[in-house]
Amino acid sequence: MRKLNAQGYGIAGSGLELDLVYNPQGPSLPPDSEILTKEYKQVLAHYDVFFNRLLTISNMPINRFRHQLERDDLLNGYMDMLRSRFTEKNLSKVMCRTLLSVSWDGHVFDCDFNQMLDLPLGGGKQAIHLSELIDLPLANRPIAVDAHCFGCTAGSGSSCSGALTN
Ligand code: SF4
Structure with missing residues (x-):
């Protein structure tokens, strides 16, 4: 992800999108996508990793x-x-x-x-x-x-x- 960020992907204002996909590990529904996005952004920013959207997907x-x-x-x-x-x-x-x-x-x-x-x-x-x-x-x-x-x-x-x- 850092390499993609270095190219501008996931960096605000670059116009280059980098989205992550989340799906639960077991038989449950994904958490609220907005709350999860905020948490992921906060945590990953500590590692200088940035993205645009976190897409939550249910297990079919x-x-x-x-x-x-x-x-x-x-x-x-x-x-x-x-x-x-x-x-x-x-x-x-x-x-x-x-x-x-x-x-x-x-x-x-x-x-x-x-x-x-x-x-x-x-x-x-x-x-x-x-x-x-x-x-x-x-x-x-x-x-x-x-x-x-x-x-x-x-x-x-x-x-x-x-x-x-x-
Ligand atoms: S057909 Fe059923 S499984 Fe396929 S997208 Fe529609 S609701 Fe979902």
Whole structure:
């Protein structure tokens, strides 16, 4: 990070952004991103390390993290916690409303989590290729959702650019 700072990244007024990403180590939601950002900035400044934003991201209950939860018998508890912390105002900001995810072979998904789960765009039965998108009306399209979506909507919400609401 110091090398990036030396080039101007993360230095106020340089126009060069340097963002950090934080996600919890275990089955809990990230702390408030503004409070965490202040704490990280204070601590790292002692080491002459600077950054712009700290993006907080929730652990999604899929793939490797899900297997870990299952192994430790924590999956049900984690899912219950995500459901109990559901926050309706996150719904208008979840990333699947404005972004798509494209796999290496050109198939399109509602988000990268759905891509990892192989859930076709819009809950369809078949994967849709990028080349077919031109003929598809994407506005107001359905989005494929499942229990893992509580990971995006719990607490302050979560997306590839951090918390959705504070
Ligand atoms: S996991 Fe669900 S809520 Fe989150 S971006 Fe994907 S489809 Fe949307």
